[in-house]
Amino acid sequence: MAENKDEVVVIGGGLVGSLAACLLAKRGYKVQLYEKRKDIRKNTLHTGKSINLALSNRARRALKIVDLEEDVLASTVHMKGRYIHEISGNDYFLPYDPVHKQNLYSINRNRLNSLLLTASEDKFNAEIFFEYELVNADLKKGILRFRNLQSHEIIEKTSKLIIGADGAHSSLRNVIQQQQRFSFSQKYIEHGYVELIIKPNKGKLLDMNAFHLWPRRTFLMIAIPNPDSSFTVTLFMSFDKFEKLHNSKLYLEFFEENFPDAINLLGINQIIEELPLKKPRYLVSIYCYPYHFEDKFVLIGDAAHAMVPFYGQGMNAGFEDCTILNQLLDLYNDDFAKVIENFTKVRNEDARSICDLAMYNYKEMSNYTLNKSFRLRKSLDEFLYSFMPDIWIPLYVSVTFSDMKYTKCIENKQWQDNIIRRMLWIVAFAKEHLHKDLNFWELIVSRDKAKFNMIGNDRIPYVRRPPLQELNTPYIQKTVGHGGSWISVWS
Numbered sequence: 001m002a003e004n005k006d007e008v009v010v011i012g013g014g015l016v017g018s019l020a021a022c023l024l025a026k027r028g029y030k031v032q033l034y035e036k037r038k039d040i041r042k043n044t045l046h047t048g049k050s051i052n053l054a055l056s057n058r059a060r061r062a063l064k065i066v067d068l069e070e071d072v073l074a075s076t077v078h079m080k081g082r083y084i085h086e087i088s089g090n091d092y093f094l095p096y097d098p099v100h101k102q103n104l105y106s107i108n109r110n111r112l113n114s115l116l117l118t119a120s121e122d123k124f125n126a127e128i129f130f131e132y133e134l135v136n137a138d139l140k141k142g143i144l145r146f147r148n149l150q151s152h153e154i155i156e157k158t159s160k161l162i163i164g165a166d167g168a169h170s171s172l173r174n175v176i177q178q179q180q181r182f183s184f185s186q187k188y189i190e191h192g193y194v195e196l197i198i199k200p201n202k203g204k205l206l207d208m209n210a211f212h213l214w215p216r217r218t219f220l221m222i223a224i225p226n227p228d229s230s231f232t233v234t235l236f237m238s239f240d241k242f243e244k245l246h247n248s249k250l251y252l253e254f255f256e257e258n259f260p261d262a263i264n265l266l267g268i269n270q271i272i273e274e275l276p277l278k279k280p281r282y283l284v285s286i287y288c289y290p291y292h293f294e295d296k297f298v299l300i301g302d303a304a305h306a307m308v309p310f311y312g313q314g315m316n317a318g319f320e321d322c323t324i325l326n327q328l329l330d331l332y333n334d335d336f337a338k339v340i341e342n343f344t345k346v347r348n349e350d351a352r353s354i355c356d357l358a359m360y361n362y363k364e365m366s367n368y369t370l371n372k373s374f375r376l377r378k379s380l381d382e383f384l385y386s387f388m389p390d391i392w393i394p395l396y397v398s399v400t401f402s403d404m405k406y407t408k409c410i411e412n413k414q415w416q417d418n419i420i421r422r423m424l425w426i427v428a429f430a431k432e433h434l435h436k437d438l439n440f441w442e443l444i445v446s447r448d449k450a451k452f453n454m455i456g457n458d459r460i461p462y463v464r465r466p467p468l469q470e471l472n473t474p475y476i477q478k479t480v481g482h483g484g485s486w487i488s489v490w491s
């Protein structure tokens with residue numbers, strides 16, 4: 001651990017707040033963590049959100065900084081890919097990373113949170129105050145007001161750096177929102193979710209090392225493995241549809257019609273007795289700007305950028321926030337004002353991108369995976385990826401298994417889409433015109449607008465991609481003080 005530095009306050013002892021506490025305490029700060037819930041390590045109550053989470057590269061990288069990667073991975077089940085369960089009873093497997101065989105890791109939320117809380121206290125000497133809720137703050141004076149939920153006493157606290165990691169409904173963000181020039185929007189999607197469980201004896205009927213998916217176009221069900229061979233099942237569906245299924249009979253008919261193979265796995269009692277009593281939970285996406293206020297307050301994790309869970313990136317992105325803060329503290333020699341100002345600059349657009357991608361992935365998981373064209377595109381991606389693993393990186397691989405900026409992941413995908421579109425044009429053109437004695441190869445290598453117009457297209461904007469060496473360089477170096485040059489695929 002580094003020498004003692006200033007006092008830092010973290011609000012919220014969820015996944016991101018407890019990791020931030022570890023990281024800052026490791027840097028030598030005197031960290032005080034305030035959490036409104038009781039200590040989850042003494043209290044087995046489920047917090048409400050998903051029971052387990054898929055952890056991937058970005059989270060692993062952050063855990064490595066506090067030497068917790070191995071401890072965390074020891075509590076996980078690895079998942080090699082998606083197992084798709086069609087309505088017909090057909091199953092097929094789509095690996096996440098057919099080239100490098102990288103995995104996702106399923107972990108219990110409470111287990112991960114407990115591990116981080118314990119590490120922050122025992123390993124890094126952070127102080128945790130449970131059952132203290134932030135109720136108010138005076139931003140100009142830098143004063144936070146917490147209510148002790150046992151005694152109802154209000155205490156005041158001030159500190160050089162205040163980190164709001166208090167989740168999607170952040171109290172700190174609510175206070176900052178009242179300031180001028182703070183932009184905020186939230187979007188509740190029409191879908192909600194309920195969680196079910198496949199018990200260990202039935203879980204053994206499924207592949208333990210896979211993420212199971214039942215896509216049904218307008219709704220979907222997933223199952224994620226737990227170390228005891230059970231699976232946590234989540235049914236995502238529109239609130240309208242949940243409301244229509246208001247009794248046991250309707251739920252059973254719904255399962256018979258849409259998930260016949262899952263009835264045996266879940267057990268009929270769970271479907272007719274427990275499911276109708278469950279209240280679906282909502283899903284929200286949060287966008288705000290900036291992430292900091294003056295030189296003292298900064299929002300991270302869901303407080304800054306909550307997203308729908310369909311890319312499995314909410315926690316991963318929140319952990320990556322911690323990695324970036326750490327890099328900025330290094331870069332600016334712990335000058336908080338510069339660190340948090342640059343945190344907004346470095347992170348805001350990127351976090352928006354992953355929120356958008358998460359929305360998109362709902363369509364991919366529920367709908368596109370059923371389309372032949374999607375599977376064809378995926379096969380083509382895999383084929384090109386296997387031949388050019390450093391050049392042709394499929395979107396899912398770049399988001400999940402690399403630390404490429406989320407915005408770059410999207411640009412990279414657009415670049416690939418454009419190349420494929422051009423290839424298709426060329427094939428279509430060849431079919432139509434080769435026999436007409438045109439110089440086909442001349443067309444392929446030419447940039448000449450007139451020649452493209454011969455096949456009935458307006459000039460296609462040049463497709464750009466980041467230079468290859470940019471793809472795997474550390475996050476901050478890519479972003480700070482380095483504009484990056486661009487190449488055209490045709491050059």
Ligand code: FAD
Binds near residue numbers: 035135307
């Ligand atoms: P939270 O986990 O919400 O923690 C916030 C903490 O702050 C809580 O402990 C809360 O009690 C505390 N708090 C709130 N208000 C106050 C206050 N006023 N004073 C003091 N304390 C306060 N992400 C993934 O990466 N992979 C996945 O597979 C995945 N699956 C998901 C599935 C579902 C169904 C959902 C809903 C989310 C999923 N996510 C996933 C997203 C992930 O759960 C969140 O991104 C992550 O929990 C964010 O962590 P956080 O610490 O920022 O917020």
